[in-house]
Amino acid sequence: MKAVISVIGKDHVGILAGVSSKCAEYGVNIIDVSQTVIGGMFTMIMLGDIEGLTVKFGDFAEKMQTYGDEIGMVVRVMHEDIFNSMHRI
Amino acid sequence: MFNQSDILETIKMISEEHLDIRTVTMGISLLDCSDSNIDVSCEKVYNKITSCAKNLVSTCEDIEREYGIPIINKRIAVTPIAMLVASSKGDPVKYAKALERAAEAVGVNFIGGYSALVQKGFSAGDRELIESIPRALAETSHLCASVNIGSSKAGINLDAVAMMGRVVREAAELTADNSCFGAAKLVVLCNAPEDNPFMAGAFHGVGEPDVVINVGVSGPGVVKAALEKSEGMNITEVADLIKRTSFKITRMGQLVGTEASRRLGVPFGIVDLSLAPTPAVGDSVARILEEIGLEECGACGTTAALAMLNDAVKKGGVMASSKIGGLSGAFIPVTEDEGMIRAAESGCLIIEKLEAMTAVCSVGLDMINIPGDTPAEVIAAIIADEAAIGMVNNKTTAVRVIPAIGKKVGETLDYGGLFGFGPVMKVNTASPAKFISRGGQIPSPMHSIKN
Known part of the structure; x- marks a missing residue:
């Protein structure tokens, strides 16, 4: 099972490093990253393998959101199934 | 890896366009x-x-x-x-x-x-x-x-x-x-559906399983946002755009319903793919109709635009879910829809127009404040008119009018929350008392004899 982690906000140093180490802390293995910065706006989508997740999915989502607040970014963690259902037939 | 724009689209739908599951109903x-x-x-x-x-x-x-x-x-x-x-x-x-x-x-x-x-x-x-x-x-x-x-x-x-x-x-x-x-x-x-997850009309029909999970989706804001990019499209293309949007919304309902049913160990019933508005700005069915090209909801053309919307929502939804049911279509509850409230306040949207709209939408006269002194027989006659539309057109119709006790036309009745608020609307009070007091049964229409 995989989680889609999206990070959106004003670009600054250390976003990728910070989010990845937070993921590692909860046992989430990052398997893909795509990132763009347009006009100073940072958008990153990460795909994380959650097989080794050390806390409940909902708790992980909340922790990441809180971490996002701390660094001034909007961080969302959503189960991959929602994107599979909405965008694939 | 998913397409980045797909992911961002979903996130935008939820965070900015009020996409949500309106209800999971057991x-x-x-x-x-x-x-x-x-x-x-x-x-x-x-x-x-x-x-x-x-x-x-x-x-x-x-x-x-x-x-x-x-x-x-x-x-x-x-x-x-x-x-x-x-x-x-x-x-x-x-x-x-x-x-x-x-x-x-x-x-x-x-x-x-x-x-x-x-x-x-x-x-x-x-x-x-x-x-x-x-x-x-x-x-x-x-x-x-x-x-x-x-x-x-x-x-x-x-x-x-x-x-x-x-x-x-x-x-x-x-x-x-x-x-x-x-x-x-x-x-x-x-024509009440037996698997409707939406209130106030939800009940568990006798033909249903012992326990079941039904899901009602929402999403007027998402359709409105999609239509903002419809400049220059003809109405066929607009219908197609609504269909595609409705598909995505319904898929989410299907996912949530399946998941809730699995976790609760209860059979999954249906997804009701209704566009259910809220009083929040940007979550309005009226604004969709206006985006299609009407100056204000209630203008001539509203019924045609709503008919197209209702149909496109269904067509997009049926492919997205294995089980569609309930009311499925576009709701037009006046006090629960920011655009309808405005149109009713300005006088552009009147009860007679709403009645015509109910012939082509998924429900009926919904959340309409009427003067507090409206006689019971007038309310009964409103119900009879609405039921006749449903009976003849083989569709669900409903009446949820609220006599605003002590209030007159133009005053406001406020419920708060999802129920919203709205002006008291004018009702034709010519007496239908004799008709209503006749009692008995209006026979079913000829085309009901299908066997």
Whole structure:
């Protein structure tokens, strides 16, 4: 099972490093990253393998959101199934 | 890896365009709770609901957190209570109190099914239940009531229609100090669906499984946002755009429904792919119609635009889900739709236009504030007109009007929350008393004889 982690906000140093180490802390293995910065706006989508997740999915989502607040970014963690259902037939 | 723009589109739909699951509704059959002693019967009702739905709210909250999709309401729909009154006799309000207690115990937002199905006549328990509705709604806060007074197959029970005119008035009168809220929790239906997850008309039909999960999606804001990019498209292309958007919304409903059903160990019933508006800015069906090209909702062309919208929503939705049911289409509740409220306030949207719109949308005259001195027979005649549209067109129609006790045309009645607020709208008061008092049954139309 995989989680889609999206990070959106004003670009600054250390976003990728910070989010990845937070993921590692909860046992989430990052398997893909795509990132763009347009006009100073940072958008990153990460795909994380959650097989080794050390806390409940909902708790992980909340922790990441809180971490996002701390660094001034909007961080969302959503189960991959929602994107599979909405965008694939 | 997913397409980045797909992911961002979904996130935008949820965070900016009010995409949500409006309700996960657990349908529970109470047929096995019936007892000749009403107190025993009520106890069985309470026990069955609290045991079946004990994990409903927490499971939905888990799904919300994992998928990042808001689930606004968690609800319960039960077997029409008139069927239990038939064998237990006694004061039906006892059931209302038992349902209210059960709803509070499991933490749901609403419980529906204080209902009677009388389209072809009254059976034991029906009259008692209907007469008790105003009291039941005044003495509870989570309970919703509905009465089916007509169908394409049976015709329209005019005795029940007359009765409901009085009941709607009384429901408002008994709750006059609380924005006449009783009447907002009561709907009178023709061709009521048995698997509708939306309130106030939700009940658990007798042909349904013992326990079932039904899901109602929302999403007017998403359709509106998609249409903002429709400049230069012809109406066929606009319909196609709505279909594609509706597909995505419904897929989300299907996912949540399947997941809730799996986790609760309860069969998955249906997705009701309705566009259900809220009073929040950007979550309005009226604004969709305006985006299609009307200066204001209620203008000439509104009915045609709504017909197209309603149809496109269904076509997009049916492919997205294996099980579609309930009302499925576009809702037009006036006080629950920011654009409708504005249009009603400006005088562009009038009741007669709304009536025409109900011939092509998925429900009927919904959440409309009418003057407090509207006579019962006028309300009954509004119900009869609406039921006739449903009966002849083989569709569900409903009436949820709220007599604003003590208020006149132009004054505002405010309910708060999802129920919203709105102006008191003008009603034609030429008397239909003689017609309504005739009683009897309006025969079903010729085309109902299909066998």
